[in-house]
Amino acid sequence: VKGKQETVVPGQPRFDLSGGAVCLNFINTLDDRPTEAKETLNSFSDLVRFCEQSGILDPAQVEHYLGRNSVAPEQARAGLERAIELREALFAIFTAVVNRSEVSADALQTLNELSQEAGKRSILVERNRRFAWAFADRFSCDAVLWPIAQSAVDLLVLDRLLFVRTCSSKTCEWFFFDTSKNHRRRWCNMKVCGNQAKVARFYRRQKNA
Numbered sequence: 001v002k003g004k005q006e007t008v009v010p011g012q013p014r015f016d017l018s019g020g021a022v023c024l025n026f027i028n029t030l031d032d033r034p035t036e037a038k039e040t041l042n043s044f045s046d047l048v049r050f051c052e053q054s055g056i057l058d059p060a061q062v063e064h065y066l067g068r069n070s071v072a073p074e075q076a077r078a079g080l081e082r083a084i085e086l087r088e089a090l091f092a093i094f095t096a097v098v099n100r101s102e103v104s105a106d107a108l109q110t111l112n113e114l115s116q117e118a119g120k121r122s123i124l125v126e127r128n129r130r131f132a133w134a135f136a137d138r139f140s141c142d143a144v145l146w147p148i149a150q151s152a153v154d155l156l157v158l159d160r161l162l163f164v165r166t167c168s169s170k171t172c173e174w175f176f177f178d179t180s181k182n183h184r185r186r187w188c189n190m191k192v193c194g195n196q197a198k199v200a201r202f203y204r205r206q207k208n209a
């Protein structure tokens with residue numbers, strides 16, 4: 001039994017963000033892909049919670065998206081559908097990266113469309129004599145996906161792309177960006193998969209002894 005996304009404790013972070021990049025954490029929201037594949041984004045609010053925890057939405061956006069009557073149900077459904085479409089495109093792209101295989105043109109197009117949309121909405125704002133990038137139209141349902149698409153583009157153009165890897169647990173295979181010193185990280189989360197492997201090794205050794 002894995003103690004990751006499914007543990008929902010009020011006031012506690014709900015998603016395990018061990019992936020080291022927003023786009024990789026987003027791919028990991030479909031948990032245990034190689035085995036039972038558990039969906040953790042079952043509603044538009046789940047998606048908003050993920051984005052909130054990832055720090056890619058401001059409080060006003062979160063309040064807007066989760067507020068009563070502020071997002072029509074059909075808009076929320078469409079927004080979630082687009083999110084899943086983006087997530088699976090990212091999964092296809094990063095799987096190809098990890099396997100060094102050909103990248104699906106469809107997946108790349110999905111990412112490109114959202115990234116272009118994000119680019120078109122990007123505006124420079126000034127607050128207290130500091131400049132920052134922001135999004136115009138930031139309360140539309142697709143706005144939650146723009147920073148995710150940008151995170152993927154940013155990561156894909158990095159020359160350290162070979163540090164994108166998947167967890168060594170055969171039931172997990174979560175994606176992560178290995179920023180460890182020797183680049184030998186094997187587990188999505190040492191406390192979860194790494195620890196299970198350690199425990200398994202320990203018992204094997206005991207049995208053999």
Ligand SMILES: [Zn+2]
Nearest residue numbers: 167172188193
């Ligand atoms: Zn793992």
